[in-house]
Amino acid sequence: MPKVEIDGRQVEVEEGLNVIQAAERLGIEIPHYCYHPGLSIAGNCRMCLVEIDKVPKLQIACNTRVSEGLVVRTQTERVRRARQAVLEFLLVNHPIDCPVCDQAGECKLQDYYMDYDLEPSRVPLEEKVHKGKALDIGPLVMLDQERCILCTRCVRFCDEVTKTGELGLFERGDHVTIDLFPGRRLDNPYSGNVVDICPVGALTSKDFRFRARVWYLQRTPSVCPTCATGCNIDIHHLRGRIYRFRPRYNPDVNTWWMCDEGRLGYRAYQGEQRILEPFRRDAESVLRCDWETVLAEVPRLLREGAEAVVFARATNEEAYLLREIFGKLLGGGNLHGVSWSPENASRDDFLRDADKNPNTRGLAALGVLVPVEALRRALLEGRRDVLFVFGGDLEPVLGPEGLRELRRKTRVLVAADFRGHATLAQADWALPVASFAETDGTFTNRGGRVQRIREAFPPPGNARPGWWVLARIAERLGSPKRFATAEEVFAELAAAEPAFSGMSYATVGERGCPLAAVDR
Numbered sequence: 001m002p003k004v005e006i007d008g009r010q011v012e013v014e015e016g017l018n019v020i021q022a023a024e025r026l027g028i029e030i031p032h033y034c035y036h037p038g039l040s041i042a043g044n045c046r047m048c049l050v051e052i053d054k055v056p057k058l059q060i061a062c063n064t065r066v067s068e069g070l071v072v073r074t075q076t077e078r079v080r081r082a083r084q085a086v087l088e089f090l091l092v093n094h095p096i097d098c099p100v101c102d103q104a105g106e107c108k109l110q111d112y113y114m115d116y117d118l119e120p121s122r123v124p125l126e127e128k129v130h131k132g133k134a135l136d137i138g139p140l141v142m143l144d145q146e147r148c149i150l151c152t153r154c155v156r157f158c159d160e161v162t163k164t165g166e167l168g169l170f171e172r173g174d175h176v177t178i179d180l181f182p183g184r185r186l187d188n189p190y191s192g193n194v195v196d197i198c199p200v201g202a203l204t205s206k207d208f209r210f211r212a213r214v215w216y217l218q219r220t221p222s223v224c225p226t227c228a229t230g231c232n233i234d235i236h237h238l239r240g241r242i243y244r245f246r247p248r249y250n251p252d253v254n255t256w257w258m259c260d261e262g263r264l265g266y267r268a269y270q271g272e273q274r275i276l277e278p279f280r281r282d283a284e285s286v287l288r289c290d291w292e293t294v295l296a297e298v299p300r301l302l303r304e305g306a307e308a309v310v311f312a313r314a315t316n317e318e319a320y321l322l323r324e325i326f327g328k329l330l331g332g333g334n335l336h337g338v339s340w341s342p343e344n345a346s347r348d349d350f351l352r353d354a355d356k357n358p359n360t361r362g363l364a365a366l367g368v369l370v371p372v373e374a375l376r377r378a379l380l381e382g383r384r385d386v387l388f389v390f391g392g393d394l395e396p397v398l399g400p401e402g403l404r405e406l407r408r409k410t411r412v413l414v415a416a417d418f419r420g421h422a423t424l425a426q427a428d429w430a431l432p433v434a435s436f437a438e439t440d441g442t443f444t445n446r447g448g449r450v451q452r453i454r455e456a457f458p459p460p461g462n463a464r465p466g467w468w469v470l471a472r473i474a475e476r477l478g479s480p481k482r483f484a485t486a487e488e489v490f491a492e493l494a495a496a497e498p499a500f501s502g503m504s505y506a507t508v509g510e511r512g513c514p515l516a517a518v519d520r
């Protein structure tokens with residue numbers, strides 16, 4: 001491994017890294033625009049110029065590979081003057097519309113101007129070259145050509161990652177612009193990523209534009225719940241409302257990217273479809289009730305006939321508690337784990353999986369997953385006293401007539417989910433539980449990687465985390481365990497289940513932990 005010196009400090013790094021990456025290892029940021037670790041090197045913005053020993057001219061750090069004995073200086077007066085000159089050049093025709101720009105607060109042009117320039121423009125606004133503003137270039141993306149600094153990250157993303165090639169550079173000189181090729185739209189399934197990688201406010205999200213100032217938003221690391229891939233994300237939220245999902249780097253899952261379907265998936269987790277209170281149905285009406293009543297009555301009902309369905313949207317912790325309740329405390333009742341996705345579900349060879357459940361593999365590892373056809377047969381054959389449905393709607397699985405038939409054959413239906421649907425509407429007991437953004441827990445993705453989700457904010461109204469509801473039901477059924485957190489449930493799961501052996505929330509961490517190879 002080559003040893004290099006940056007700003008007087010030595011570091012040993014892997015062969016093949018560039019100077020920007022090597023400096024990052026020392027916590028030194030070399031400013032850059034066109035360089036992105038997931039794309040080829042373009043070397044066009046010149047923002048990353050540094051001094052290198054024995055080389056007379058300044059060199060671009062993004063295109064300089066480390067080699068033994070390389071000596072780099074990133075903070076000299078010459079480097080600072082070069083950065084200032086590059087910024088002045090990039091800002092010559094910039095419209096300076098920061099007050100109305102969505103990127104303000106996370107814009108590298110603003111940040112580096114404050115760090116390295118701070119000079120007024122020598123070009124009056126009226127003399128600047130004007131280009132297209134607020135151009136609708138695709139279902140998710142707006143383009144402002146005047147704000148663009150021509151770094152070509154977006155072009156390279158469409159050429160190299162999605163290989164769809166919608167964007168290019170057109171015209172010459174100071175009239176050069178980013179634009180769509182004639183007759184094209186930026187409508188590939190991963191188009192939203194260009195907004196994330198655009199270092200300035202040239203590409204903005206139609207969905208997020210003008211909805212929030214980014215400095216007000218809080219970030220919580222989590223996992224996309226829209227398919228089995230489990231792309232790592234940050235939830236950007238404020239006062240119990242999700243504003244956007246952004247991909248979070250994980251080299252073992254999604255690297256820097258996420259799909260548009262997952263990106264917009266946040267909409268399903270808020271709004272009018274949420275149920276906020278527990279409800280019970282009697283002969284004439286549906287009545288709001290409290291958790292004390294639920295926890296007194298539902299365990300008593302479960303003793304009368306224990307059968308349950310858990311959807312692969314439940315966390316590992318919730319599925320484990322259901323297994324404890326129906327497998328042990330109720331003396332071996334039936335627990336059917338189900339992973340249902342629409343027949344025409346989107347998929348590709350990159351990230352999107354046709355399995356639209358985040359925890360199919362977790363249910364399989366816990367030994368509770370059954371084939372959808374076997375579930376249909378099991379539910380529609382014969383009558384039952386009590387059925388407990390957790391984390392999903394049976395209507396798409398059984399069809400509307402199948403659900404009605406199930407209802408006719410089931411004396412008491414108990415359903416728990418974060419939002420209303422046909423099964424909850426027909427339930428005798430409807431229990432509101434937290435969404436994936438409001439609870440701690442883990443999902444196991446399609447590759448067998450156990451990954452953390454976290455409570456970004458508390459559940460709305462009187463909803464409670466699913467693990468909390470199930471732990472309290474287990475207590476009422478005689479369990480000696482008193483789980484106070486999802487982490488304690490996971491610790492017990494890891495001790496009991498060989499595939500999760502040795503894991504804890506600490507070892508799962510930010511990037512997840514693979515299941516151990518055990519036969520099931």
Ligand code: SF4
Nearest residue numbers: 148149151152154198
């Ligand atoms: S639109 Fe953004 S990402 Fe694309 S070239 Fe311009 S500044 Fe770079």
Ligand code: SF4
Nearest residue numbers: 224227230231259262
């Ligand atoms: S590929 Fe799947 S997990 Fe990743 S962002 Fe898309 S829907 Fe979410």
Ligand code: FES
Nearest residue numbers: 032035045046062
């Ligand atoms: S980041 Fe090196 S030239 Fe743009």
